[in-house]
Amino acid sequence: MSTEPNAVSESSLNSQAITPASLPATRLFYWSLRRELWEYRSIYLAPLGFAGVTLLASVFVLALLPHIMRTLPSLGPAQQHKALSHPYDIAAGLIMGAAFIVSIFYSLDALYGERRERSILFWKSLPVSDLTTVLAKASVPLVILPLLAFAITAVTDFVMILLSSLVLLASGLSVATLWTQVGLGHSLLGLLHHLVTVHMLWYAPLYAYLLLVSAWARRAPFLWAVLPPLAIGVFEKIAFHSSHFADFLLNRVGGGSDVMGADFPMQSGMRSAPWNFLSSPGLWLGLMVAAIFLLVAARLRRYREPI
Numbered sequence: 001m002s003t004e005p006n007a008v009s010e011s012s013l014n015s016q017a018i019t020p021a022s023l024p025a026t027r028l029f030y031w032s033l034r035r036e037l038w039e040y041r042s043i044y045l046a047p048l049g050f051a052g053v054t055l056l057a058s059v060f061v062l063a064l065l066p067h068i069m070r071t072l073p074s075l076g077p078a079q080q081h082k083a084l085s086h087p088y089d090i091a092a093g094l095i096m097g098a099a100f101i102v103s104i105f106y107s108l109d110a111l112y113g114e115r116r117e118r119s120i121l122f123w124k125s126l127p128v129s130d131l132t133t134v135l136a137k138a139s140v141p142l143v144i145l146p147l148l149a150f151a152i153t154a155v156t157d158f159v160m161i162l163l164s165s166l167v168l169l170a171s172g173l174s175v176a177t178l179w180t181q182v183g184l185g186h187s188l189l190g191l192l193h194h195l196v197t198v199h200m201l202w203y204a205p206l207y208a209y210l211l212l213v214s215a216w217a218r219r220a221p222f223l224w225a226v227l228p229p230l231a232i233g234v235f236e237k238i239a240f241h242s243s244h245f246a247d248f249l250l251n252r253v254g255g256g257s258d259v260m261g262a263d264f265p266m267q268s269g270m271r272s273a274p275w276n277f278l279s280s281p282g283l284w285l286g287l288m289v290a291a292i293f294l295l296v297a298a299r300l301r302r303y304r305e306p307i
Helices: 003-017 025-039 042-062 065-074 077-116 120-124 130-170 176-182 184-202 204-216 221-240 244-253 265-271 274-278 281-303
Strands: none
Touching: 025 042, 025 130, 042 077, 042 130, 065 077, 065 130, 065 176, 077 120, 077 130, 077 176, 077 184, 077 204, 077 221, 077 281, 130 176, 130 184, 130 204, 130 281, 176 184, 184 204, 184 281, 204 221, 204 244, 204 281, 221 244, 244 281
16 A cells, blocks of 8 residues: 555655756756767867868978978078968968857857757756756857867877978978977967957857847848848948948957957967957957847747747
8 A cells, every 4th residue: 555655755756856956057067068069060070171181281281391491591580480380370270260160150050950950849858947058059169169279270280390390300401490480389379369369258249149140030040140230231331321330340250450459360469468458348348248148049049939
């Protein structure tokens, strides 16, 4: 007679043991982030693909390296640095550009895709809040992809300089000038500075806006992301004969050239004082706007139905 009540009480205790309240928020966030890495393999495949293409292209450049080293004495210090470090800057730019493109398309599809594929019904059945899900998705373009781009670039540059050193040693040339002029440590430090200041902080409202559109749009999120800003810019130009909104967007997408400098971002970011960037009103207003966009996106996800 007591078997059924005991079974009921035991099952109730087991259910209480796995209630959402017993799961730490950090663990929920961690597994939500792992989910994104499982579902979107382009997050790491695209930068790795560009790194592979860069290494393949560098093999053809290595054939010219002994000739470049022999002509260095006739060049000035700045020309010497540019001649030897140019392939590494191109490699960093390609990998960083690939990560930026993946960030844009990922942000547009992150919340729209789960509604299109109707997998949102399953994910909402799990003890994970909408805000945790949105924050995990926002962490991909804001944290994961920049750090991944830095790691892949560091490995790619190191492999390139090792191959270059082997070619120079085989040609009977010294590798000291190569390592000194390239300045791999300083270049990677500049790249990390650029990724943190621009891709993580300055681009935060851009990625948050794309996630908001992804949570709201019922179809064609790319068009809904592009057409409203385009319409505002065209209206301002026709009605007021000005382009302040377009200049604002170009400055935001361009990485804040008025704050960071107008040269190659990985170099200008190191030359500009950190205080100039941290004291910029555009930075903090952008972060506030990004937080608002993410909160609205989480609320939209709560009430949005599958497409």
